[in-house]
Amino acid sequence: MAVEIFYDDDADLSIIQGRKVAVIGYGSQGHAHSLSLRDSGVDVRIGLPEGSKSRAKAEEQGLRVLTPAEASAEADLIMILAPDTKQRFIYEQDIAPNLKDGDALFFGHGFNIRYDLIKPPSNVDVAMVAPKGPGHLVRRQFVDGKGVPALIAVEQDASGNAQALALSYAAAIGGARAGVIKTTFTEETETDLFGEQAVLCGGASALVQTGFEVLTEAGYAPEIAYFEVLHELKLIVDLMYEGGIARQRYSISDTAEYGDLTRGPRVISPAVKEEMKKILGEIQDGTFAREWVAEDEAGRPNFTKLEEQGNQHPIEETGKKLRDLMSWVDRPITETA
Numbered sequence: 001m002a003v004e005i006f007y008d009d010d011a012d013l014s015i016i017q018g019r020k021v022a023v024i025g026y027g028s029q030g031h032a033h034s035l036s037l038r039d040s041g042v043d044v045r046i047g048l049p050e051g052s053k054s055r056a057k058a059e060e061q062g063l064r065v066l067t068p069a070e071a072s073a074e075a076d077l078i079m080i081l082a083p084d085t086k087q088r089f090i091y092e093q094d095i096a097p098n099l100k101d102g103d104a105l106f107f108g109h110g111f112n113i114r115y116d117l118i119k120p121p122s123n124v125d126v127a128m129v130a131p132k133g134p135g136h137l138v139r140r141q142f143v144d145g146k147g148v149p150a151l152i153a154v155e156q157d158a159s160g161n162a163q164a165l166a167l168s169y170a171a172a173i174g175g176a177r178a179g180v181i182k183t184t185f186t187e188e189t190e191t192d193l194f195g196e197q198a199v200l201c202g203g204a205s206a207l208v209q210t211g212f213e214v215l216t217e218a219g220y221a222p223e224i225a226y227f228e229v230l231h232e233l234k235l236i237v238d239l240m241y242e243g244g245i246a247r248q249r250y251s252i253s254d255t256a257e258y259g260d261l262t263r264g265p266r267v268i269s270p271a272v273k274e275e276m277k278k279i280l281g282e283i284q285d286g287t288f289a290r291e292w293v294a295e296d297e298a299g300r301p302n303f304t305k306l307e308e309q310g311n312q313h314p315i316e317e318t319g320k321k322l323r324d325l326m327s328w329v330d331r332p333i334t335e336t337a
């Protein structure tokens with residue numbers, strides 16, 4: 001089925017400019033949405049608990065900060081950009097008691113709706129604006145006059161206007177400069193989880209670490225291994241981003257291309273594809289969501305252990321040393337006010 005893609009000319013910015021928006025959370029996505037909404041002329045307030053470390057940051061950047069309950073009560077559009085595992089508690093305690101007829105409840109990812117963790121009442125719009133990129137780059141691209149593509153979806157259209165509202169919001173954070181695709185909460189949630197687990201984060205990190213291990217265990221210098229499997233990966237992916245795999249293959253040597261064509265499928269073998277299908281199945285049948293919610297409720301013991309193991313991987317030490325010598329590479333993650 002052909003997808004519908006919308007651009008700035010299809011969006012009516014005045015719709016979101018006519019709403020009172022509460023952004024709950026001021027992390028990676030929260031700061032990006034809030035600052036770009038504000039710069040697009042939208043009346044925005046931030047909802048953060050009294051003890052939140054991000055309160056001072058948001059205030060320094062000129063935003064008005066309230067508690068999540070106060071922000072929800074004041075607003076007529078509430079965008080939840082808190083961690084997925086915390087959203088159901090924030091919803092029950094701070095948002096649901098403050099929802100009024102005609103309000104809109106927005107999400108940046110469909111997890112809590114797709115897995116029935118939040119069940120909104122029938123008198124509000126329920127929609128999603130999900131940028132296809134990390135929040136810090138969503139903001140950086142907006143400031144640079146560009147945009148990160150976004151998905152929009154409508155789960156519940158109480159007003160009859162939810163899609164136009166979601167598109168207007170997406171345009172206000174720069175998404176419609178790059179393209180906004182209409183989807184469903186189910187499609188966004190399942191493809192997003194699959195992408196981050198199998199390819200973008202899980203797949204890519206494991207590929208890089210394993211390549212580094214193979215080279216260093218064979219006696220090659222860690223610095224050479226780092227440049228080969230991590231640093232250069234960005235340069236190769238930049239070519240894919242600009243012109244697809246074909247452009248990447250045009251730019252590399254024919255020796256590299258022959259190795260790519262014949263060895264790539266041996267690395268990402270049919271067994272890897274089968275494992276990817278299993279991972280997708282665990283997303284579709286809710287196994288992953290149940291596991292992640294239980295892990296969070298238990299205080300994240302496995303998450304913490306694995307994160308620490310990753311931080312201790314020898315590629316991190318080698319990379320830090322080399323990046324410190326390339327001032328332009330280690331660009332700090334900052335909230336671009």
Ligand SMILES: NC(=O)C1=CN([C@@H]2O[C@H](COP(=O)(O)OP(=O)(O)OC[C@H]3O[C@@H](n4cnc5c(N)ncnc54)[C@H](OP(=O)(O)O)[C@@H]3O)[C@@H](O)[C@H]2O)C=CC1
Pocket residue numbers: 024025026027028029030047048049051052053054055068080081082083084086090108109130131132133134135136
């Ligand atoms: N990271 C990304 O780029 C992307 C994220 N998303 C989605 O966006 C949503 C937010 O993710 P992300 O930006 O990574 O989250 P972060 O972890 O970066 O930030 C979460 C924010 O929520 C705040 N918070 C925590 N508890 C509460 C609470 N009880 N009430 C109000 N605020 C609270 C945190 O406060 P404090 O600052 O004090 O810790 C923080 O400001 C998720 O649904 C995620 O799936 C979608 C696309 C990409």
Ligand SMILES: CC[C@](O)(C(C)=O)C(=O)O
Pocket residue numbers: 131132133134135192195196200201
């Ligand atoms: C790729 C990870 C992501 O889905 C994203 C930045 O889009 C996320 O959940 O952070």
Ligand SMILES: [Mg+2]
Pocket residue numbers: 131132133192196
């Ligand atoms: Mg994503």
Ligand SMILES: [Mg+2]
Pocket residue numbers: 109192193196
């Ligand atoms: Mg994600």
